Amino acid sequence: MRLVDEYRDPALAHALATAVVRRATRRWTVMEVCGGQTHAIVEHGLDQLVAPAVELLHGPGCPVCVTPLETLDRAASIAEEAGAIVCSFGDMLRVPGSRGDLFAARARGGDVRVVATPLDAARLAERIAPQPVVFLAVGFETTAPAAAAAARWALARGLANFFLLVAHVRVPPALEAIAAAPDARVHAFLAAGHVCTVMGTAEYESIAARHRVPIVATGFEPVDILEGLALAVAQLEDGAARVENQYRRAVRPEGNPAARALVDEVFAVADRPWRGIGLVPRGGLVLRDRYRALDAEQAFPACAAREPAREPEACRAADVLRGALRPPACPAFGRGCTPEHPLGAPMVSPEGACAAYFRWRGAEEAP
Amino acid sequence: MNDRPDLTGLLAPSCPAPAAETGRVTLPHGAGAGASARLFETLLWPRLANDLLAPRHDGAVLGAAGGRLAFTTDGFVVSPLVFPGGDIGSLAVHGTLNDLAMCGARPLALSCALILEEGLPLATLAGVVDSLARAAADAGVPVATGDTKVVERGKGDGLFVTTAAVGLVPGARELGPGRVREGDAVLASGPIGCHGAAVLSVREGLHFESEIMSDSAWIGPMVEALLEAVPGTRCLRDPTRGGLGAVLHEIARGAGAELEIDEAAVPVDAPVRAACELLGLDPLFLASEGRCVAFVAEADAERALAALRSHPLGRGAARIGRVRAGAPRVVVRTRMGARRLLVLPEGEPLPRIC
Numbered sequence: 105m106r107l108v109d110e111y112r113d114p115a116l117a118h119a120l121a122t123a124v125v126r127r128a129t130r131r132w133t134v135m136e137v138c139g140g141q142t143h144a145i146v147e148h149g150l151d152q153l154v155a156p157a158v159e160l161l162h163g164p165g166c167p168v169c170v171t172p173l174e175t176l177d178r179a180a181s182i183a184e185e186a187g188a189i190v191c192s193f194g195d196m197l198r199v200p201g202s203r204g205d206l207f208a209a210r211a212r213g214g215d216v217r218v219v220a221t222p223l224d225a226a227r228l229a230e231r232i233a234p235q236p237v238v239f240l241a242v243g244f245e246t247t248a249p250a251a252a253a254a255a256r257w258a259l260a261r262g263l264a265n266f267f268l269l270v271a272h273v274r275v276p277p278a279l280e281a282i283a284a285a286p287d288a289r290v291h292a293f294l295a296a297g298h299v300c301t302v303m304g305t306a307e308y309e310s311i312a313a314r315h316r317v318p319i320v321a322t323g324f325e326p327v328d329i330l331e332g333l334a335l336a337v338a339q340l341e342d343g344a345a346r347v348e349n350q351y352r353r354a355v356r357p358e359g360n361p362a363a364r365a366l367v368d369e370v371f372a373v374a375d376r377p378w379r380g381i382g383l384v385p386r387g388g389l390v391l392r393d394r395y396r397a398l399d400a401e402q403a404f405p406a407c408a409a410r411e412p413a414r415e416p417e418a419c420r421a422a423d424v425l426r427g428a429l430r431p432p433a434c435p436a437f438g439r440g441c442t443p444e445h446p447l448g449a450p451m452v453s454p455e456g457a458c459a460a461y462f463r464w465r466g467a468e469e470a471p
Numbered sequence: 472m473n474d475r476p477d478l479t480g481l482l483a484p485s486c487p488a489p490a491a492e493t494g495r496v497t498l499p500h501g502a503g504a505g506a507s508a509r510l511f512e513t514l515l516w517p518r519l520a521n522d523l524l525a526p527r528h529d530g531a532v533l534g535a536a537g538g539r540l541a542f543t544t545d546g547f548v549v550s551p552l553v554f555p556g557g558d559i560g561s562l563a564v565h566g567t568l569n570d571l572a573m574c575g576a577r578p579l580a581l582s583c584a585l586i587l588e589e590g591l592p593l594a595t596l597a598g599v600v601d602s603l604a605r606a607a608a609d610a611g612v613p614v615a616t617g618d619t620k621v622v623e624r625g626k627g628d629g630l631f632v633t634t635a636a637v638g639l640v641p642g643a644r645e646l647g648p649g650r651v652r653e654g655d656a657v658l659a660s661g662p663i664g665c666h667g668a669a670v671l672s673v674r675e676g677l678h679f680e681s682e683i684m685s686d687s688a689w690i691g692p693m694v695e696a697l698l699e700a701v702p703g704t705r706c707l708r709d710p711t712r713g714g715l716g717a718v719l720h721e722i723a724r725g726a727g728a729e730l731e732i733d734e735a736a737v738p739v740d741a742p743v744r745a746a747c748e749l750l751g752l753d754p755l756f757l758a759s760e761g762r763c764v765a766f767v768a769e770a771d772a773e774r775a776l777a778a779l780r781s782h783p784l785g786r787g788a789a790r791i792g793r794v795r796a797g798a799p800r801v802v803v804r805t806r807m808g809a810r811r812l813l814v815l816p817e818g819e820p821l822p823r824i825c
Contacts, residue, residue: 108748117807149809198499211495326807463814 111325112148120330121153124337128157132340133289134333135282135427137275138244138296139166139455140324146460148326158333161289161427162450162457164278165296167243167271168195169453170378170425174408175271176201179240181407182269182400183214189232190269191225192240193247194218199452222247222254222268229258229266238267238400246298248272248389249363252370255395267400272389273376275299276307281384282426283315290427292336294322294329297351302367304359308347316345323351370395380421380449416440421448424457431458438462503713504756504815508720526647527725529570529708532640541576543567544635550628552599555669556685557760560603563632565687565760566711568610572694573707573763575646576638580615581607583634587619588627599630610689612636644698648725650705655794656772657730658765660693660779661686661787662738663715667757668746679749681742688761693782697765700778706766709759713815716755718764719801720815729797732813735806738789756816766794 110116136142142162145151151160164170180201183190190206197206197218210216219225222239229237241251251268258266275296282290295308300321308319318339322332332350339345349355367389376388391399401408418436423429431437431450441447443459450456499506516524523531530543547563557565568578583603587596607614665686672683690709698704706726710718715737723730739747739754747754761784767775772790779785795802801813 112806114806114808146811148805148807149811150807152809153807207497207499208495211497463812 108325111323111327113327117148117150117326117330118153120327120334121150124154124330124334125157127334127337127341129341131156131159132291132337133159133161133427134292134294134336135161135163135290136294136322136329137163137165137279138299138324139169139453140298141165141294141296141322141329142457142460143455144324144326144329146463150326150329153330154333158337161430162460163282163293163427164378164381164425165244165275166450166453166455167247167273168193168199169449169456169459170273170380171196171199171242171271172377172379173201174377175240175269176206177203178401178404178407179238179269180204180206180209180214182238182404183209183216184212186236186404186407187215188236188238188267188404189215189217189228190238190240191217191219191228192242193220195453195455196240196242200446222251223257226254226258226263226266229263230261233263233265236265236267236403238269238404240271241268242271244273244275244296244299245303245367246296246301248367248371249302249360252366255370255391255398256366258398259395264397266398267403268391268398269400270371270389270391271376272371273378273384274373274387274389276303276311277384277387278378278381278425279308279319280311280315281381283311283317285426285428287428288315288426290317291340292318292320294332294336294350295319297321297323297328297355300349300351300355300359302360302363304364305347305349305355305357312345312347318345318348320348321351321355323354378425378449379452380419380425382422416447419448421450421458424448424450431461434458503711503717503758507713508717508815526649527721528647529573530576532574532576539640541571541574541638541640542635543570543574544633545570547632547634548628549670551670551673552595552629554673554685555682556665557687558599558602559630559632560599560601561606562685562687562760563634564603564606564610564612565689566709567634567636568612568638568689568691569709569711569760569763571636571638572689572691573646573709574638574640575644575694575698575704575707576640577695578610578612578636578638578691581612581634581636582616583614583632584618584620586627586631586633587621588629589621589624591629596630599632603632606689610691644702646704646706648706648722651722651726651728651766651794652705652768653728653794653796654769655705655766656769656775656790657719657732657792657794658767658772658775658779659715659738659789659791660690660763660765660785661759661761662740662743663710663759663762664739664743664747664754664757666711666760667714668743668754671750671752671757672746679742679746683740683742683746686759686761688784690761690763690784693779693784694763696782696785697775697778701767701771701775703771704765704767704775708764710762710764711758711760714754714756714758715764716753716801716813717815719813722764722766723799723801726794727799729795729800729802730792731795731802731804731810732792733804736789736791738787738791753816755813764791769793 371389450458779788
């Protein structure tokens with residue numbers, strides 16, 4: 105497969121890993137931001153190739169697992185009590201809210217469906233009008249343009265039965281929070297390539313400069329990730345802290361102007377709660393006023409959580425999500441908290457950091 | 472290696488779906504992986520346990536005057552009913568007869584129960600039954616008995632098929648997870664995941680550049696060629712729901728041994744790989760309906776491969792791994808040369824967000 109196989113070439117990967125290990129004069133801590141990169145790292149065992157020169161910390165980059173409990177409860181309630189069809193991406197259906205996941209809501213009688221794109225949900229709404237269809241819009245800047253396109257399509261057609269339950273989150277504010285933490289352990293970041301494909305790299309310049317931390321926009325294949333690590337380690341060894349672009353085949357500094365304009369037309373930046381972290385200033389998106397008619401929160405006010413959902417106290421998700429705590433070092437890891445009975449965000453989705461550790465390393469690493 | 476595997480590994484969670492907690496059947500219960508395994512272990516197994524079920528095989532082998540009978544049953548709920556490369560009718564025959572083949576049995580007769588949903592077009596039914604009859608005739612097996620029920624509209628998914636089959640195990644053939652030994656070679660009879668990818672591609676309405684065809688086929692003759700060449704074959708399994716990954720886990724538990732799989736050696740057709748890349752799926756967990764996994768002694772491995780490759784359905788056969796001493800688990804040697812655990816996913820493969 106062109107554009108995949110050449111980025112999985114074992115010989116090239118080993119050469120890059122060797123270069124990283126040779127260049128490092130001390131142990132560096134590098135955080136990959138995106139769950140997709142975490143996935144590739146554990147799938148291919150890349151962390152084993154660069155250890156002990158580089159310790160990889162898994163960042164907050166799983167938009168599915170940082171979706172707040174309240175949002176999931178509201179989606180379930182909209183499906184079960186308001187009789188709307190709730191649609192979302194496949195992996196969203198397995199993330200538990202207070203009363204189980206959206207599969208459980210479906211088993212209780214709610215109509216919950218998997219769609220491949222937000223536009224599929226909008227088309228479904230047009231086909232079955234007037235029954236309401238709600239798209240649970242999750243994801244980073246990567247999926248926001250598609251949700252925005254669906255919103256614009258629905259508004260242009262005057263669809264009165266299509267709604268968005270918006271839970272989009274933005275990556276740079278989370279990076280900023282991690283870098284700014286007083287106990288930050290992260291020496292460098294691998295920024296999520298697909299987010300940069302849409303948004304470009306300009307937003308990271310000030311973070312890199314202010315916190316003296318190299319940021320490398322990085323792709324998702326083994327060779328991408330190892331090359332991203334090589335660039336980050338080279339900067340660290342040189343005492344540099346700038347934004348670099350490893351993912352040149354996809355990322356331009358200005359991003360994708362058409363997609364950015366679309367997102368900007370439909371959504372405004374707003375403070376948003378992240379599951380496991382709490383309120384992240386400017387950490388998410390909300391619908392702009394002219395799209396307010398599509399807002400599922402306004403359309404189904406009775407489906408709001410009756411009382412705020414509380415994360416369990418034993419969970420130290422916030423520390424894990426900002427790289428301050430290795431998952432196995434959490435007292436609940438593998439004991440009270442497992443992928444089957446997750447306490448917190450990073451254990452919730454398979455791409456979360458705790459789930460990744462539990463899944464690939466097992467519970468034996470628990471203290 | 473013990474014959475009574477420790478089941479704690481089976482129950483080890485892999486993903487967050489707390490399906491067992493809802494008190495209702497959810498879709499992951501039927502997907503062949505984690506939740507399915509828990510349903511089996513906690514609800515079905517304790518209620519149905521008996522000596523014939525105990526070997527955890529694809530079918531039961533019954534002693535009978537003059538020989539040994541193999542007996543198996545299967546339910547088919549595929550959606551859509553017709554998919555590239557097959558339909559629910561031929562699939563039901565292939566799936567059931569293949570389960571017999573995994574016991575080393577030659578099929579004698581099939582039964583077939585049809586559960587029809589009110590409103591199903593008779594033309595659709597006729598097409599499916601034609602296909603079912605053709606598949607049975609191709610295998611030389613009569614449909615000896617059957618049943619038809621109709622459920623109200625909305626209470627079925629168009630058409631469900633339940634089949635059972637009996638067959639005869641010739642000679643002293645003994646196949647089963649309990650016979651797998653340390654050092655054995657693990658073989659796959661051909662590229663995996665084609666059926667799962669084909670069904671998913673039509674179900675999700677995805678249009679790939681090259682159409683992916685199901686591999687649905689009766690593999691009895693190929694298995695006979697293998698067993699003739701290597702009578703000491705230890706165990707056979709067809710990787711249907713849950714795919715190769717689920718089968719490897721079952722065998723690891725049944726054998727009480729570690730299985731190590733070479734990721735680069737597992738045959739996967741390029742279009743299936745491309746579809747998996749696009750959807751964020753792992754081909755190791757996509758169903759095949761015309762393949763088998765064979766465990767043979769290392770000394771027999773090359774002969775077994777040659778026998779499989781001598782049959783058209785086994786042309787793509789490959790050695791994919793080995794059996795090692797150790798805790799019952801499945802380890803993947805990645806293309807990069809690292810090792811990782813292969814963990815059963817929860818439920819149906821779902822496309823990832825990104």
